[in-house]
Amino acid sequence: MSDTPIKIALLSGSLRGESLNTKLVTAVAGEIERQDGVEIDLISLNKLDLPIYDQDLEEKEFPAGALELKRRLKESDGFLIGSPEYNGSISGALKNAIDWASRPRPDEEPLECFKGKGCGLLAASPGAIGGLRGLRHVRQILTQLQMVVIPQEFALSKAHEAFDDAGQIKDENARAMANNVGGSLVKMIRALKCDV
């Protein structure tokens, strides 16, 4: 089981180019990708054509960007998410992506993108709490979608000054806590893939 091949979808809930959350998930993904058998798929929401969810639109023509998002999430064994805290909660971009991905297509099982898969949560904010409050809401939503959201989570405070020029977290303790989320996620995903 220790090197069972797994694929992890990397998602940042921020669309902006200099996103601190994208930096954080990318830094942690760089660590876990060193492990044998771990493949990462960085899904950049700003590169997908994802309109605001609208049931009329869904019924008229399911958007190509949403289909691509669903395909890539279905191909993954779990997610690692960097979730910006907007007003104490989830960003609109991340919620919108989750809403599209939750919509069933005729050839699918219910909640096929999510059900039974592991998920690790990270947040980054210039603030003192690092976006931790928002993760409560993200956890609740993904649990509703039947994901196994691991208990380990990490919110990087003062994130605007936390990274070095190579994109690594400068503080050793913070780096270890962030990487612990990634390492624990890999173990959980492998455990979930075991036949029982």
Ligand SMILES: Cc1cc2nc3c(=O)[nH]c(=O)nc-3n(C[C@H](O)[C@H](O)[C@H](O)COP(=O)(O)O)c2cc1C
């Ligand atoms: C609409 C909005 C609401 C925000 N609310 C919070 C908040 O509740 N807590 C917090 O720590 N930061 C808040 N921020 C600041 C974000 O944490 C900051 O902009 C952060 O850099 C966003 O993540 P990103 O760098 O990945 O884009 C908010 C920012 C915006 C645009």
